[in-house]
Amino acid sequence: MKTIMKTVVLTLALAFSYSVQAQKFPDLDKSPMDAATYPGSYKISKKDIKVVYSRPQLNGRDVAKLVPNDEVWRTGANEAAEITFYKPVTFGDTKVKPGTYTLFTIPGEKEWTVILSSDINVWGAYTYKQDQDVVRLKVPVSTSKDILEAFSIVFEESAAGAIMHMGWGSFRVKVPFTF
Incomplete structure (x- = not known):
């Protein structure tokens, strides 16, 4: 009886281990997730700001x-972008506490409204609620001759803190943060 029981247990263990190894992993996402940080160097482990976002591609569009003017946008694709501050920052004239916020934007022809929302872990902008806004800042939009196929975010140092650059296609937006 003990031998039969051992055989059954061993057979079940092998069957379950086979199914784990046979796991099928999905293909790459069409809008892969990425992160931009300040400071941006991988050699600096202590960051001041981090944005996690998905990078939609133009693909001839x-x-x-894709991002209509005067409509709230998730600032990327898939889940709404999230920005984390590891120390207090000033965004426009508003002091913002360390923490994680959703980064929404409202594109416009001449300026964009950049929004930090306390409503985190949301998909898209479908459930956006203005009463969850922590702060809004209007920034000018410019264009470039260079076309960015994938939506991109990068940071650069400024005299007072950091500037977050967002770009896609020919549009460019600069968002200042002071420390």
């Missing part, structure tokens, strides 16, 4: 149709 027009940014204006």
Whole structure:
């Protein structure tokens, strides 16, 4: 009886281990997740700001149709972008406490509204609620001759803190943060 029981247990263990090893992993996401940090050097482990976002691709499409003016945008694809501050920052004239916020934007022809929302862990902008806004800042939008196929965010140092650059297609937006 003990031998039969051992055989059954061993057979079940092998069956379960086979199914784990046979796990099928999905293909790469069409809008892969990425992160941008300040400071941006991988050699500096202590960061001041980190943005986690997905990077939609143009694939022959027009940014204006993908991200219509005057509509709240998740600032990327898939889940709404999230920005984390590891120390207090000033965003416009508003002091913002360390923590994680959702980064929404409202594109416009001449300026964009950049929004930090306390409503985190959300998909898209479908459930956006203005009463969850921590702060809003209007920033000018410019264009470039260089076309960015994938939506991109990078940081650079400024005299007072950092500037977050967002770009896709030919549009460019600069968002200042002071420390």
